[in-house]
Amino acid sequence: MRIKEHPIIGEIKKGRLVKFTFDGNEMEGYEGEPIAAALKAAGVMVHRHTSKLDRPRGIFCAIGRCTDCVMVVNGKPNTRTCVTALEEGMNVQTQYGVKAKEADEA
Amino acid sequence: MKRYNLAVIGAGPAGLSAAIEAKKHGMEKVAVFDENSRPGGQLFKQIHKFFGSKEHKAKIRGFKIGEDLLAEAEALGVDVHLNSVVAGIYFPMKRLGVIENECLINYSADNIIIATGANENFIPFDGWTLPGVIGAGAAQTMMNLHGVQPGKKILMVGSGNVGLVVSFQLLQAGCEVAAVIDAAPRVGGYGVHASKVARTGVPFYLSHTVVKAEGEDHVTGAVIAQVDSHFKPVPGTEKHIEVDTICMAVGLTPMSKLCSMAGCKMVDKGGAVPETDKYGATSIEGLYAAGDVAGIEEASSAMITGRISALAACRKDCYITDGEFEKEYDELEGSINKLRKGMFSHENKGRTDITKTDEGIDLSMTLLTKGYVSDREIERFPGVVKEKGVHPVIECTQNIPCNPCQDACKFGCISVGEDITSLPYVNKASRCTGCGMCVANCSGQAIFLVNDDFEPGYSTVTIPYEFIPRPSIGDKGTALSRGGEAVCEAEVVDIKVSPVFDHTALLTMKVPKDMSMKARFYKGKEAL
Numbered sequence: 001m002r003i004k005e006h007p008i009i010g011e012i013k014k015g016r017l018v019k020f021t022f023d024g025n026e027m028e029g030y031e032g033e034p035i036a037a038a039l040k041a042a043g044v045m046v047h048r049h050t051s052k053l054d055r056p057r058g059i060f061c062a063i064g065r066c067t068d069c070v071m072v073v074n075g076k077p078n079t080r081t082c083v084t085a086l087e088e089g090m091n092v093q094t095q096y097g098v099k100a101k102e103a104d105e106a
Numbered sequence: 107m108k109r110y111n112l113a114v115i116g117a118g119p120a121g122l123s124a125a126i127e128a129k130k131h132g133m134e135k136v137a138v139f140d141e142n143s144r145p146g147g148q149l150f151k152q153i154h155k156f157f158g159s160k161e162h163k164a165k166i167r168g169f170k171i172g173e174d175l176l177a178e179a180e181a182l183g184v185d186v187h188l189n190s191v192v193a194g195i196y197f198p199m200k201r202l203g204v205i206e207n208e209c210l211i212n213y214s215a216d217n218i219i220i221a222t223g224a225n226e227n228f229i230p231f232d233g234w235t236l237p238g239v240i241g242a243g244a245a246q247t248m249m250n251l252h253g254v255q256p257g258k259k260i261l262m263v264g265s266g267n268v269g270l271v272v273s274f275q276l277l278q279a280g281c282e283v284a285a286v287i288d289a290a291p292r293v294g295g296y297g298v299h300a301s302k303v304a305r306t307g308v309p310f311y312l313s314h315t316v317v318k319a320e321g322e323d324h325v326t327g328a329v330i331a332q333v334d335s336h337f338k339p340v341p342g343t344e345k346h347i348e349v350d351t352i353c354m355a356v357g358l359t360p361m362s363k364l365c366s367m368a369g370c371k372m373v374d375k376g377g378a379v380p381e382t383d384k385y386g387a388t389s390i391e392g393l394y395a396a397g398d399v400a401g402i403e404e405a406s407s408a409m410i411t412g413r414i415s416a417l418a419a420c421r422k423d424c425y426i427t428d429g430e431f432e433k434e435y436d437e438l439e440g441s442i443n444k445l446r447k448g449m450f451s452h453e454n455k456g457r458t459d460i461t462k463t464d465e466g467i468d469l470s471m472t473l474l475t476k477g478y479v480s481d482r483e484i485e486r487f488p489g490v491v492k493e494k495g496v497h498p499v500i501e502c503t504q505n506i507p508c509n510p511c512q513d514a515c516k517f518g519c520i521s522v523g524e525d526i527t528s529l530p531y532v533n534k535a536s537r538c539t540g541c542g543m544c545v546a547n548c549s550g551q552a553i554f555l556v557n558d559d560f561e562p563g564y565s566t567v568t569i570p571y572e573f574i575p576r577p578s579i580g581d582k583g584t585a586l587s588r589g590g591e592a593v594c595e596a597e598v599v600d601i602k603v604s605p606v607f608d609h610t611a612l613l614t615m616k617v618p619k620d621m622s623m624k625a626r627f628y629k630g631k632e633a634l
Contacts, residue, residue, distance in 0.1 A: 009250065046323050056324070058237025063244070
């Protein structure tokens with residue numbers, strides 16, 4: 001959930017509201033914020049599934065170190081969503097192993 | 107190849123301070139490289155007021171310190187390279203290989219300061235890779251930088267200052283903190299940080315660890331258990347806690363890879379760190395390490411060690427004389443030594459045998475095991491006095507490096523003394539006007555104003571209040587004790603906000619007279 005007003009920070013400055021797609025579904029987020037922040041605000045927890053054991057992974061360190069939150073962004077796999085800025089019209093896909101699901105790619 | 111007099115790696119508190127110091131002392135070409143898109147390191151996530159004294163920027167919130175450092179670096183013409191990953195460091199050529207715009211660019215520098223900071227530690231447990239298990243730093247990043255709650259209901263693992271500060275910030279962001287747990291038998295961070303969390307009703311479980319994160323594709327609960335003296339979970343003590351997020355604050359490890367890559371002699375100091383002299387010089391000529399990468403401390407000391415390393419580089423290359431260097435170094439050393447004193451200093455780290463303050467007062471054991479000082483224990487501390495009319499009650503019970511309260515009171519009611527780790531005491535002779543500056547300026551939110559002569563049968567208690575929505579005058583709610591238990595009804599009789607209080611509101615509540623030394627938090631009708 002987004003914090004509407006904060007007792008110390010006040011209003012949190014954001015870019016303009018833009019649309020993007022997550023696994024084919026249209027979503028909204030603020031331009032320039034990390035993709036992970038937009039997904040978290042929309043309640044998305046799972047960013048990828050590991051290749052061998054198919055285990056779910058999501059945000060873990062949120063500063064670009066751990067690579068748990070990587071997804072397929074605009075066709076590019078292993079994109080660290082916690083440090084990649086959201087742009088209008090981005091195509092964000094859950095990553096399975098090192099690629100998106102075949103069906104989503106088609 | 108571009109050449110710099112000084113290249114700093116890492117634009118956090120240590121790195122920015124180093125670059126500023128070098129520029130101020132005449133170095134012309136100074137660059138800072140940082141892998142992030144924003145400079146400032148972790149400072150911009152620190153929304154609490156810092157400790158220390160005036161010279162350490164005490165009572166200023168971390169992100170404001172970050173803004174000031176950044177503005178100063180820009181004004182001085184420091185060349186800040188963002189989105190720049192230093193991937194290679196080569197000695198004796200004194201070169202950096204930096205990935206910028208997906209290209210590897212080489213830079214050379216006469217001096218290099220490594221100020222890369224630290225990585226968070228994690229502990230593995232059943233289910234720890236589930237989405238919803240996050241680092242405390244991730245929680246701060248999501249809520250304080252991006253304005254997104256990391257979860258609804260959080261279990262905090264770790265009671266060091268990071269765990270405590272982030273727990274409070276989670277509450278400020280409107281999240282619920284289900285509990286703070288720690289495998290250690292004692293709260294690791296400052297008691298004042300623990301107290302401000304405990305008084306809102308968050309339970310502390312010491313000698314407890316998390317054994318399981320429950321859930322299929324994200325966290326839906328946690329199982330915690332008591333641990334024995336070897337930190338092994340005791341069977342049969344498991345407890346289920348309903349949470350959607352498990353937040354780990356279990357220490358930091360210096361991010362010293364570049365130091366070892368450069369060939370520095372490394373030593374073990376809570377992780378591998380480069381061996382440095384007192385100026386931060388490593389075993390390699392012209393290469394320095396400053397801030398957490400040279401040994402975990404905190405941002406205030408990182409800013410000073412950054413400055414010291416830059417001064418050393420300036421002396422080496424004759425930008426300043428030996429005499430000038432000695433003079434400035436002595437000053438900075440004096441300043442950092444003030445921060446390195448007290449029961450939380452390096453030499454006391456992890457000690458569980460400290461039972462008294464420097465003043466010889468028995469420590470509050472309830473504070474160390476439950477996160478708050480008991481009613482009986484609080485009476486023995488020098489800041490806790492009973493006087494006629496309105497007066498401060500200072501619930502600062504450990505020797506921590508901090509003294510803004512002393513400067514806050516224009517009327518000289520509060521003294522800490524020369525040694526900033528001493529416990530503050532109330533000067534009975536002076537007169538309190540009830541202005542509340544001490545309440546707002548205490549970085550630990552440990553000062554309250556009590557007036558036992560408010561009206562017959564009733565007292566007022568003024569508390570620091572950093573939550574929204576702010577209650578209004580006339581609101582009725584519940585007063586909570588230091589341990590977060592409801593003790594009586596309370597009516598808000600005043601709520602003061604002012605730019606000089608810097609977002610700390612002063613809430614004054616009316617409580618029955620016998621509750622004035624018990625009531626320490628206000629909970630409105632709608633839950634916090």
